[in-house]
Amino acid sequence: MYLRYLEDLDGxxxxxxxxxxxxxxxxxxxxxxxxxxxxxxxxxKRGLGYPVHELSGRLREILGLEREWKVIIxxxxxxxxxxxxxxxxxxxxxxxxxxxxxxxEKIGHAWGDAIVRDIxxxxxxxxxxxxxxxxxxxxxxxxxxxxxxxxxxxxxAILNFAPTQIIVPAHVSLKSVNMAIELEGLSxxxxxxxxxxxxx
Amino acid sequence: MYLRYLEDLDGxxxxxxxxxxxxxxxxxxxxxxxxxxxxxxxxxKRGLGYPVHELSGRLREILGLEREWKVIIxxxxxxxxxxxxxxxxxxxxxxxxxxxxxxxEKIGHAWGDAIVRDIxxxxxxxxxxxxxxxxxxxxxxxxxxxxxxxxxxxxxAILNFAPTQIIVPAHVSLKSVNMAIELEGLSxxxxxxxxxxxxx
DNA sequence: AGGTGTGAATTATTTCACAGCG
DNA sequence: CGCTGTGAAATAATTCACACCT
Numbered sequence: 112m113y114l115r116y117l118e119d120l121d122g123x124x125x126x127x128x129x130x131x132x133x134x135x136x137x138x139x140x141x142x143x144x145x146x147x148x149x150x151x152x153x154x155x156k157r158g159l160g161y162p163v164h165e166l167s168g169r170l171r172e173i174l175g176l177e178r179e180w181k182v183i184i185x186x187x188x189x190x191x192x193x194x195x196x197x198x199x200x201x202x203x204x205x206x207x208x209x210x211x212x213x214x215x216e217k218i219g220h221a222w223g224d225a226i227v228r229d230i231x232x233x234x235x236x237x238x239x240x241x242x243x244x245x246x247x248x249x250x251x252x253x254x255x256x257x258x259x260x261x262x263x264x265x266x267x268a269i270l271n272f273a274p275t276q277i278i279v280p281a282h283v284s285l286k287s288v289n290m291a292i293e294l295e296g297l298s299x300x301x302x303x304x305x306x307x308x309x310x311x
Numbered sequence: 312m313y314l315r316y317l318e319d320l321d322g323x324x325x326x327x328x329x330x331x332x333x334x335x336x337x338x339x340x341x342x343x344x345x346x347x348x349x350x351x352x353x354x355x356k357r358g359l360g361y362p363v364h365e366l367s368g369r370l371r372e373i374l375g376l377e378r379e380w381k382v383i384i385x386x387x388x389x390x391x392x393x394x395x396x397x398x399x400x401x402x403x404x405x406x407x408x409x410x411x412x413x414x415x416e417k418i419g420h421a422w423g424d425a426i427v428r429d430i431x432x433x434x435x436x437x438x439x440x441x442x443x444x445x446x447x448x449x450x451x452x453x454x455x456x457x458x459x460x461x462x463x464x465x466x467x468a469i470l471n472f473a474p475t476q477i478i479v480p481a482h483v484s485l486k487s488v489n490m491a492i493e494l495e496g497l498s499x500x501x502x503x504x505x506x507x508x509x510x511x
Numbered sequence: 512a513g514g515t516g517t518g519a520a521t522t523a524t525t526t527c528a529c530a531g532c533g
Numbered sequence: 534c535g536c537t538g539t540g541a542a543a544t545a546a547t548t549c550a551c552a553c554c555t
Binding site: 129130131141145146148149153154155156157158159160161 | 514
Binding site: 112114115116136137138173174175176180182189190192193194196197198199200202203205242244267268269270274275276277278279280281282283284285286287288289290291292293294295296297298299300301302303305306307308309310 | 398468491506
C-alpha cells in the first residue's frame with residue numbers, strides 16, 4: 112500500500128514524504144508507518160521525511176517486483192474472464208500467461224489474448240517456470256483438487272477466489288478473497304450499527 | 312466463515328460439530344473457535360459440541376442475513392460485469408438491484424438482467440431504501456468522488472474494488488479488496504521464501 | 512524547528528489449561 | 534468421559550514519547 116502511494120507521489124514529482132503524509136494517504140497513523148518501514152531499514156531522513164523515489168525502489172526490491180511475474184488464470188468462468196481481461200494486472204507488472212480449465216466446452220476457445228488450455232497441460236507448460244502465480248477462479252467443490260494439481264505442477268503462490276478454505280503445503284503461499292464473506296461482514300456492520308473501514 | 316461451513320455440515324445432515332472439527336474446516340484452532348463463538352453467546356453443549364442447524368440460524372441472525380440485501384454495482388466495466396453476473400451473490404441471498412455508471416456510452420445498455428442506469432439517478436432510486444450495499448468497480452481516480460455521491464444518496468455500506476484508499480464518514484462501513492496488493496504480497500512471499508496462508 | 516527510529520507502555524489477540532456440565 | 538466456556542498467561546500489534554539527527 113505504501114508503494115502504491117509513493118509511486119503516485121513520485122509521478123507527481125514530490126521528492127519527499129513524511130510519515131504523517133503517508134499515514135493520511137494510507138488511512139493509518141504516523142507511528143504505524145514508521146514502525147512498518149523501519150522493519151525493512153532506515154529509509155527516512157530526520158527533519159525531512161522519506162525520499163519518495165528511492166523508497167519506492169527499495170520497496171519494489173523488497174516486494175520482489177523487479178522481475179516480471181507470470182499469472183495464470185485457472186477457471187474460465189465469469190470471474191476468470193473478468194480477471195483475464197482486467198488491465199490492473201498488467202499495469203502493475205503481472206503478465207497473464209495463460210488461462211486453464213478442465214471443461215471440454217471451454218478448452219481451445221479464444222479468450223482475450225489467450226486461448227483456454229486444458230488444465231492437464233499445466234505440468235508441461237510450467238516446466239522450468241519459477242515466477243508463476245496462479246489465480247483460482249473455480250467453483251468451491253473443485254478447488255482443493257485443482258490446487259493439489261497445480262501445486263504438484265510446481266506452483267508456489269496462489270490467489271484464491273473460490274469461496275472455500277484451501278489447504279496448501281507449508282512452502283506454498285496462499286491468499287484468499289471471498290466476496291460473499293465481505294458482503295456478510297457489511298451486513299453485520301449495518302445490522303449492528305457499526306460503521307468503519309477495514310482493508311480485508 | 313463459520314456460517315459457511317456450518318451450512319455445509321447442515322446440508323449433509325450432520326447435527327453437531329465440535330470446536331475441533333470447525334477449526335479444521337476453517338483452518339484455525341479449537342480455542343479460537345470457542346472464543347469467537349462465545350463472544351456472541353453460549354451455543355455449545357458440553358461433551359457434545361455445537362448444534363449445527365441451530366447455530367447456523369443464530370449466526371444468520373447475528374450477521375443480519377435474515378433479510379434480503381440489495382446490492383448495487385457501481386461501474387459498468389470489466390469487473391462490474393463479472394460481479395453483476397456472478398451467481399455467488401444471489402446464492403448467498405444478495406440481490407443485484409441495479410448497475411450504475413456515468414459514461415453515456417454505457418447508460419441504457421442491457422446488461423444481464425439489469426439495464427445500466429445513470430449514476431445521477433442513484434439518489435431518487437434509493438429513496439427510502441435501507442438495505443443497500445454498494446459494490447464499487449470503477450477506476451481509482453473517480454473512486455472518492457463517486458463514494459461521496461453514493462454516501463450522500465444514503466448508502467451506508469460499500470465494498471470497494473477500486474485500487475485506492477477511500478475515506479468515508481464514521482457511520483458508513485467500508486471494505487476494500489485490492490487484487491494488485493494481494494499479488495504483490497504473493498510476490499513478496501515468493502521472493503523471501505515465506506509460504507503460508509492468509510485470509511486477506 | 513521538523514521528523515525519524517525505537518525502546519517502553521499499552522492495548523489487543525491468541526493460546527493455555529482446567530473447572531464444570533451433559 | 535468429552536467438550537464447552539472462560540479466566541489467566543503468553544504473544545503480538547499498536548501507540549507513546551523522546552533522544553537524536555539534519
